[in-house]
Amino acid sequence: MEVQANRPAPAGVPAKATRARWTILAMLFLITTINYADRATISIAGPELKKLLGLSPVEMGYVFSAFAWSYVLAQLPGGWLLDRFGSKITYFFSIFLWSLFTVMMGGVGFLTGGAAVAALFCLRLLVGAAEAPSFPGNSRITSSWFPTAERGRAAAIFNSAQYFATVLFAPLMGWLVHSLGWQSVFYVMGALGIIMSFVWLVTIYGPRQHPRINAAELAYIEAGGGLVDIESAEPVKTNTDTWATIKQLLGSRMLLGVYVGQYCITTLTYFFLTWFPVYLVSERGMTILKAGFVAALPAIAGFLGGILGGVISDRMIKSGYSLSAARKTPIVVGMLLAMSMIVCNYVEQDWVVVAVMSLAFFGKGIGALGWAVVSDTSPKQAGGLSGGLFNTFGNTAGITTPIVIGYILQATGSFAGALVFVGANALVAILCYLFVVGDIRRFEFRKPAALEGLDAPGAARRAS
Numbered sequence: 234m235e236v237q238a239n240r241p242a243p244a245g246v247p248a249k250a251t252r253a254r255w256t257i258l259a260m261l262f263l264i265t266t267i268n269y270a271d272r273a274t275i276s277i278a279g280p281e282l283k284k285l286l287g288l289s290p291v292e293m294g295y296v297f298s299a300f301a302w303s304y305v306l307a308q309l310p311g312g313w314l315l316d317r318f319g320s321k322i323t324y325f326f327s328i329f330l331w332s333l334f335t336v337m338m339g340g341v342g343f344l345t346g347g348a349a350v351a352a353l354f355c356l357r358l359l360v361g362a363a364e365a366p367s368f369p370g371n372s373r374i375t376s377s378w379f380p381t382a383e384r385g386r387a388a389a390i391f392n393s394a395q396y397f398a399t400v401l402f403a404p405l406m407g408w409l410v411h412s413l414g415w416q417s418v419f420y421v422m423g424a425l426g427i428i429m430s431f432v433w434l435v436t437i438y439g440p441r442q443h444p445r446i447n448a449a450e451l452a453y454i455e456a457g458g459g460l461v462d463i464e465s466a467e468p469v470k471t472n473t474d475t476w477a478t479i480k481q482l483l484g485s486r487m488l489l490g491v492y493v494g495q496y497c498i499t500t501l502t503y504f505f506l507t508w509f510p511v512y513l514v515s516e517r518g519m520t521i522l523k524a525g526f527v528a529a530l531p532a533i534a535g536f537l538g539g540i541l542g543g544v545i546s547d548r549m550i551k552s553g554y555s556l557s558a559a560r561k562t563p564i565v566v567g568m569l570l571a572m573s574m575i576v577c578n579y580v581e582q583d584w585v586v587v588a589v590m591s592l593a594f595f596g597k598g599i600g601a602l603g604w605a606v607v608s609d610t611s612p613k614q615a616g617g618l619s620g621g622l623f624n625t626f627g628n629t630a631g632i633t634t635p636i637v638i639g640y641i642l643q644a645t646g647s648f649a650g651a652l653v654f655v656g657a658n659a660l661v662a663i664l665c666y667l668f669v670v671g672d673i674r675r676f677e678f679r680k681p682a683a684l685e686g687l688d689a690p691g692a693a694r695r696a697s
Contacts, residue, residue: 251450279297308369308621336423377439377460381556399535495624501571561670
């Protein structure tokens with residue numbers, strides 16, 4: 234018998250659990266879609282900006298990387314803000330500010346020469362800093378709203394928004410650049426983000442505060458391992474020693490393997506977000522309008538792979554496989570498929586290139602379970618900080634990938650070496666998960682005082 238949420242069931246009749254958690258996940262998916270679309274604005278406008286400002290491949294690489302410099306540096310402060318003030322208010326300011334700075338990037342067209350390049354670089358730095366709490370916030374929210382057996386699917390869904398953003402917005406942004414000029418991309422996407430920041434405020438709650446959750450759903454989440462109390466209505470006050478916590482997290486072989494693996498996986502993401510449209514235009518001779526539509530095809534494959542990877546992982550858990558096997562299997566298989574992009578160096582037909590890239594990003598989507606692993610392993614007292622540290626490692630690839638590829642292009646005049654570089658990172662991710670990570674389990678956080686008097690080898694063993 235179905236009972237309306239938050240109303241008591243008749244005596245002896247169990248209430249049917251509501252599904253408020255899926256509404257929360259839908260909002261995370263929408264916001265993450267806007268997030269990645271705003272990150273990709275620079276790559277869609279890139280060919281026109283490169284021509285307008287007369288930038289070399291190396292200079293363009295540095296402009297592409299500007300976002301990631303501040304994004305990485307702000308990860309730990311962003312994680313601290315999430316733990317201190319909660320996800321709802323911290324994430325609201327994150328969305329509002331990154332969208333405002335995106336709108337301001339359209340004003341770069343009123344400047345010329347070095348002033349335009351400097352303004353573009355600085356605004357990308359500000360966008361990166363503002364976006365820093367976004368993915369640790371996603372991880373923190375899914376940790377609180379989803380039991381372990383559904384967390385892989387939840388993390389895969391919000392993570393797959395990076396591909397959906399390209400599917401939905403790359404053709405639109407390509408049309409905007411073609412029809413209204415490159416500035417229009419920043420105005421439209423920034424305005425959309427500002428609107429969504431206020432939608433966020435009236436949509437997101439912690440499990441215990443949500444107006445449409447009932448006791449049955451809350452009990453289901455809590456019994457399944459959901460951390461239902463970390464998103465409290467009041468700011469979270471903690472005496473946790475931040476640097477001691479970081480030291481413990483980095484002292485774990487399991488977590489360090491996950492962090493390095495995420496760096497390698499994110500290298501594929503930033504190739505797609507920055508140089509991929511340029512690859513289609515300069516290496517394959519497509520127009521920017523055609524490139525915008527063609528880029529959507531691998532993105533569709535990546536989106537489908539992302540959803541499938543989460544479904545496979547969660548079904549493996551429900552079928553009795555260990556958490557380690559359920560998380561590692563899609564990651565390893567996905568990265569093997571992602572390495573197929575190197576084949577593009579040996580084919581000429583555009584349709585074959587698009588097919589191979591689609592297979593590669595399908596694999597990348599399947600293997601993009603890092604945020605599920607973070608939700609499974611982060612200590613309860615420092616979920617935001619742990620997610621911030623994970624994202625720091627991962628998005629360091631946003632600094633190195635555009636710059637390394639820029640130097641490869643300048644030295645060779647071809648993307649062949651760039652595709653090998655990206656494929657090699659997928660291989661290293663496989664090696665990390667197979668030989669470094671070990672068993673995946675929740676990290677046991679201890680305050681520094683608890684370590685006093687323990688022998689170093691014993692402490693190291695327990696930390697790992």
